[in-house]
Amino acid sequence: MGLNKMNRTADILADKIVSGFSMEGTDWIPEGATEPAVVEETAEAELAPDETLKEQIFSMFRHNKLALVSAIIILLFIIATIFAPFLAPHDPNVQDMYNRASNPCEGHILGTDSLGRDVFSRMLYGGRVSLLVGLLPTTISMILGTALGLIAGYIGGKIDNIIMRIADVLMAFPSLLLAMLVSYTLGKGMLTIFIALSFVGWAGTARMVRSEVLSLREKEYVEAATSIGVKRSTIMIRHILPNCLSTLVVLFTMNVPGNILTESSLSFLGIGAQPPSTSWGLLVFEMKKFLTQAPIPTLAPGIAILILVVAFNFLGDALRDQLDPSLKD
Amino acid sequence: MGKYITKRILISIPLMIAVVLVVFLMLQVLPGNPVSVMMGEKANPAVIERVTEQMGLNDPVLVRFGRYLIDALHGDLGISYKLNRPIATLIGEAFPNTVKLAITAALVAWIIGIPAGVISAIKKDTLLDRFLMGFSLVGISLPVFWAAMLMQFIFSAQLGLLPISGYTTWKHMIMPAFVLGWASSGTIARLTRSSLLGIMKNDYIRTARAKGIKESLVVVRHGLKNAMIPVVTMMAMQFASLLSGAVMTETVFGIGGIGVLMVSAVNTRDMPLLQGSVIFSTMIIILGNLVADILYSFLDPKIREQ
Numbered sequence: 059m060g061l062n063k064m065n066r067t068a069d070i071l072a073d074k075i076v077s078g079f080s081m082e083g084t085d086w087i088p089e090g091a092t093e094p095a096v097v098e099e100t101a102e103a104e105l106a107p108d109e110t111l112k113e114q115i116f117s118m119f120r121h122n123k124l125a126l127v128s129a130i131i132i133l134l135f136i137i138a139t140i141f142a143p144f145l146a147p148h149d150p151n152v153q154d155m156y157n158r159a160s161n162p163c164e165g166h167i168l169g170t171d172s173l174g175r176d177v178f179s180r181m182l183y184g185g186r187v188s189l190l191v192g193l194l195p196t197t198i199s200m201i202l203g204t205a206l207g208l209i210a211g212y213i214g215g216k217i218d219n220i221i222m223r224i225a226d227v228l229m230a231f232p233s234l235l236l237a238m239l240v241s242y243t244l245g246k247g248m249l250t251i252f253i254a255l256s257f258v259g260w261a262g263t264a265r266m267v268r269s270e271v272l273s274l275r276e277k278e279y280v281e282a283a284t285s286i287g288v289k290r291s292t293i294m295i296r297h298i299l300p301n302c303l304s305t306l307v308v309l310f311t312m313n314v315p316g317n318i319l320t321e322s323s324l325s326f327l328g329i330g331a332q333p334p335s336t337s338w339g340l341l342v343f344e345m346k347k348f349l350t351q352a353p354i355p356t357l358a359p360g361i362a363i364l365i366l367v368v369a370f371n372f373l374g375d376a377l378r379d380q381l382d383p384s385l386k387d
Numbered sequence: 388m389g390k391y392i393t394k395r396i397l398i399s400i401p402l403m404i405a406v407v408l409v410v411f412l413m414l415q416v417l418p419g420n421p422v423s424v425m426m427g428e429k430a431n432p433a434v435i436e437r438v439t440e441q442m443g444l445n446d447p448v449l450v451r452f453g454r455y456l457i458d459a460l461h462g463d464l465g466i467s468y469k470l471n472r473p474i475a476t477l478i479g480e481a482f483p484n485t486v487k488l489a490i491t492a493a494l495v496a497w498i499i500g501i502p503a504g505v506i507s508a509i510k511k512d513t514l515l516d517r518f519l520m521g522f523s524l525v526g527i528s529l530p531v532f533w534a535a536m537l538m539q540f541i542f543s544a545q546l547g548l549l550p551i552s553g554y555t556t557w558k559h560m561i562m563p564a565f566v567l568g569w570a571s572s573g574t575i576a577r578l579t580r581s582s583l584l585g586i587m588k589n590d591y592i593r594t595a596r597a598k599g600i601k602e603s604l605v606v607v608r609h610g611l612k613n614a615m616i617p618v619v620t621m622m623a624m625q626f627a628s629l630l631s632g633a634v635m636t637e638t639v640f641g642i643g644g645i646g647v648l649m650v651s652a653v654n655t656r657d658m659p660l661l662q663g664s665v666i667f668s669t670m671i672i673i674l675g676n677l678v679a680d681i682l683y684s685f686l687d688p689k690i691r692e693q
Binding site for chain 2: 223226227230231232234235238239240241242243315319322323326327328329339342346349350353356357360361363364367368371372375
């Protein structure tokens with residue numbers, strides 16, 4: 059449901075509210091996090107922002123075991139779904155009419171669904187949808203949001219006004235409602251969800267990037283670049299964008315779980331993935347009637363969603379603490 | 388202060404009109420005549436043409452939008468294609484259920500979230516803090532439909548304690564309130580914790596401690612009082628979001644609220660109903676955010692002084 063997405067954005071926004079309030083709040087920044095932030099402003103970091111970012115992420119994994127475990131879980135999910143054809147014990151579409159909606163039994167470790175198909179195998183394939191929806195529309199919406207946020211923040215004026223007012227309108231909608239509207243117009247199915255999440259989710263990113271740009275454009279090195287006549291587009295891409303990178307990494311990790319939840323919710327409502335293709339949300343939806351008869355195959359896909367989303371959220375929290383404490387306080 | 392509130396209200400009005408326009412355009416760009424959808428395939432083309440003309444559907448989009456906006460302001464959101472009843476009436480019937488769910492869920496969220504956040508902040512970096520924050524994060528990560536079904540399985544199917552769905556007695560209200568409340572409590576707990584930790588860094592807290600005031604009093608009277616300002620704002624925003632319809636919870640528990648109205652409108656392709664209910668929901672959220680903003684300016688002395 060949209061509430062989770064809303065919580066996410068609200069989380070960030072509300073944290074911003076706190077920032078205007080608390081004094082310094084360096085309390086939550088783990089050791090070492092403040093130093094790189096300072097380094098970033100020097101010319102050295104300017105030349106090789108990727109390396110410091112990489113180093114920061116590596117040092118986070120060394121110190122934060124929870125983040126490491128989360129990252130490993132996410133990787134395992136990705137590997138499992140990529141190699142689904144090799145790992146699945148059964149063909150996900152083969153039906154066994156004599157063994158429908160059964161609890162775990164011989165040959166079916168998580169039982170079978172309403173048509174006697176192996177739930178574990180279907181979950182492996184269904185995970186592809188969840189991960190794809192988590193990663194791809196998030197990427198598209200973030201590229202869009204970054205571009206628009208850069209333009210709005212750096213060029214300013216009328217363009218800034220237009221972009222941000224559109225963002226305001228989009229952000230007034232809960233994401234689930236917008237996805238429902240789009241699915242009404244474009245028809246049910248995965249493509250609709252992709253479009254809805256890609257072209258709707260950019261607003262939050264744009265707002266974040268814009269505020270980042272507003273402070274970065276006042277920096278001396280931007281002024282220096284402007285004064286020697288560097289083109290505006292070059293300044294945006296070469297000088298400002300690299301310094302937004304850590305914020306973007308954090309935002310990306312925080313947006314993915316929201317999109318995974320929205321997809322599973324829509325699929326559960328019958329608006330998302332359509333049979334014969336599958337997704338975790340759709341699996342739960344199809345088994346809804348068999349909850350008391352076969353609880354394990356009905357509830358198992360939901361546990362997969364929960365684990366994946368929790369892992370992304372833990373990773374996002376850790377990245378935020380490490381890379382961009384400003385998002386928190 | 389008065390100026391600030393006036394400004395906030397004035398900003399909200401164009402936003403509301405823009406939201407109505409977006410919903411209107413998204414649903415009107417569809418090819419196909421709604422009248423023929425409404426009458427079915429066997430309808431006489433001449434009749435379809437006449438009704439289309441009567442309903443003013445041949446007018447330009449902006450004219451229709453203006454008409455819709457004026458009607459909406461008079462409380463007329465049109466008539467449902469499938470249920471053949473005024474949409475305002477349908478929303479009026481569904482809304483009390485949504486309100487009940489929102490109030491109970493918000494209460495659960497606050498009762499869990501605020502103490503969890505305060506305890507976490509006081510016991511920072513202990514096992515208890517980790518546990519409470521883990522619990523909150525799981526709440527934020529919860530696929531609500533799944534949590535709802537899990538509870539149905541445990542408390543209705545296995546233990547037989549609570550009714551599995553419907554929304555008539557107080558027993559029906561327990562599970563939905565808890566599921567939605569848990570999902571919402573995570574945000575509150577995390578915000579309470581970070582806000583309180585931020586406040587406890589301030590000089591006046593050190594002064595209070597130096598004066599020898601008991602630690603519990605320092606936390607409650609000096610810390611919490613200020614730390615709650617952003618939390619209360621958040622609570623208002625979240626409550627608005629709950630009031631706009633909890634689509635998943637309502638669907639699983641069979642609660643006839645705004646969320647179910649929207650889902651059924653999508654599934655039966657009832658355009659005016661979808662349009663009306665989505666606009667209604669979004670208006671509540673915008674109004675809720677406005678209230679939260681105004682509340683914040685009342686609570687925060689820094690803004691109040693201005």
